Amino acid sequence: MSGGYRGLFYGISLLPLLAGTVYALAYSLGLAGIGAPAFTTGYWALVLQSPETWISLLLSLAIALAVVITAVPVALLLVLNYSEVLENPVIRYLLFLPVSVPPLIAAFMGTEWLGAGGMTARAALVATGGVMPSLINNYWHAGIFITLTFMSIPFLTILLWQYSRAEKLSGLAELATSLGATRRQILFRVAIPVLLNRALPQIGLMFVFLFGAYEVPLLLGMQSPRMISVLIAHKFSKFDLADIPHAYALTVLYALVVSIIAWLVSRTNREAA
Amino acid sequence: MYWMMWQGDPMINRYVQEYVAPEVKKRFDINLKPVPGQGNEVVKVLMAEQEAGVNHSAVDLCWINGETFFQLRQIAGLYGPFTDKLPGIQYVDLENPFIGTDFQQKTDGYECPWGNVQLAVIYDSLRTPAPPRDLASLEQWLREHPGKFTIPYDFTGMTLLKSWMIAFGGSSEILDGPFREDLYLKLSGELWGYINRNKSFFWQKGTTFPENLAAMHRMFANGELDFTFSNNHNEVDNKIGQGVFPGSARSYVFDSGTIRNSHYLGIPAKSANKAGAMVVADFLISPEAQLKKQDPGVWGDGTVLSLSRLPAGLREQFTQARRGSHAPDPDSLMKRALKEPAPEYMIRLYRDFRTFIIEK
Secondary structure, X not given: OOHHHHHHHHHHHOHHHHHHHHHHHHHHOOOOOOOOOOOOOHHHHHHHHOHHHHHHHHHHHHHHHHHHHHHHHHHHHHHHHOHHXXXXXXXXXXXXXXXXXXXXXXXXXXXXXXXXXXHHHHHHHHHHOOOOOOOOOOOOXXXXXXXXXXXXXXXXXXXXXXXXXXXXXXXXXXXXXXXXXXXXXXXXXXXXXXXXHHHHHHHHHHHHHHHOOOHHHHHHOOOOOOOHHHHHHHHHHOOOHHHHHHHHHHHHHHHHHHHHHXXXXXXXXXXXX | OEEEEOOOOHHHHHHHHHHHHHHHHHHHOOOOEEEEOOOHHHHHHHHHHHHHOOOOOOOOEEEEOHHHHHHHHHOOOEOOOOHHHOHHHHHEOOOOOXXXXXXXXXXXXXXXXXXXXEOEEEEEOOOOOOOOOOHHHHHHHHHHOOOOOOOOOOHHHHHHHHHHHHHHHXXXXXXXXXXXXXXXXXXXXXXXXXXXXHHHHOHHHHOOOOOOHHHHHHHHHOOOOOEEEEOOOOHHHHHHHHOOOOOOEEEEOOOOOEEEEEEEEEOEOOOOOHHHHHXXXXXXXXXXXXXXXXXXXXXXXXXXXXXXXXXXXXXXXXXXXXXXXXXXXXXXXXXXXXXXXOHHHHHHXXXXXHHHHHOO
């Protein structure tokens, strides 16, 4: 990339993000905004001392991790066992459909399927006569986990299938077989490492996307604990103007965590390369 | 002319897009464009404009409620006084404490009353033939019907809690006047005690609460809950009309009363079309537009007009428009109407509900 294009790239992709973060930092330090009280670290002290901040961050990390840990093996299983089925364009089109569903719609569908009055509960009632507990708004955040996992699996399946073709995985498997590798060795020493190595940046990005998911946890989660995105949005949008600097401090913290995750992913990727 | 308004109800959107906008175009050649935004979103937009130092706001008219009015006055975001310039204001009873005073704040001409409604409880008269009418009977009912009741953690839920706090105070006027910390602590303490004592009988055992009314309405419609609420006592009619609620749905208010308040129209201080905004506001409070809005088949929003000030023919039309309603009659509602307390009560309730109920 030439210097000019690189500058344009950074200008478009990084400058707005950086400007927004600087503004958020200034707001959280009392240096910007209507009625800003002049420099203060008070908002940050409150945010950092609040257990809710750390619980929300940990909850977001835990849910994102749980979804990735569940969705990646399922997608690998589908790609490695049903690659012929995935050659069918109709099947791939059907996989694209859930990928194109906006998170808000997915959240509503989660409500319709997983709520106490939803399809799953009704089916359980018909099949067993027993009442099935609601899977949404519950302590284990099951509704968020299930919905985000179902949103992630089709995306990962399509992604890994395309990489399996790009990496000529079937050729590599044949070569390994001719060299005497067992099916298990091909799977764990060739296919899975090749695919994961190639898809690691996208899986990392997916982790960031899941970490910052908003609509699904808003509609299917509990009020407490709540994921970090919901906590920030509530601080911004409720009735107390005095909460806005806290919301900006949380935004900066969130940006910091996402930057660390992105850095870790890129570092791991460089090492793998 | 850009009108920032809540666009969460298709009937309200139709009223604005298919009636108000064409009428103001035809009569005054005003191109009215509704844009989405409510409550804190309005505040955020106007704050951002002030912080950016723009000369002309992107918003010319906004639909606001008391807590937004309080915030916008804090940042000097509203133009005014302007209501005395509206010819139609002659029919509006500004001396009425439910219209001329907003969350205990005198409107002082900085916002124009547009609709007047009262918080109501909605139930299904077939499923619940004898709904609880006070806090004591609600407590009994909760024990007999666990999991079928909850409170939304939003504006409507907090409005309900204010009504209950007044009920604990024993007088409809107990929260009149500026915010009082001692009174708040006393009454909210009783309120949290009541909810905590009963919340194990709430939906999801009171561990979580619906984020908004739409979720409450959906769960009421599918039978998961036996009650939902509305800030508009007439909403039961338009939801039955839409087929969302069963025909047996009814609305009522607790014997101790519920909050009655108005919604308003404000003009941003930096609007470039203040004259146009006033013309539109004047049209919106005209008897014709208010009558149309009151029709449950259109919206079902309560009028801010004083019927006694209207010519006899128009007065009769307003009375006729209520026939067949599933909401309580206006007189019984008014007898149980409570004034909105100062906005700080809402702010504190919202924060403390999290601390003392959700996280407890």
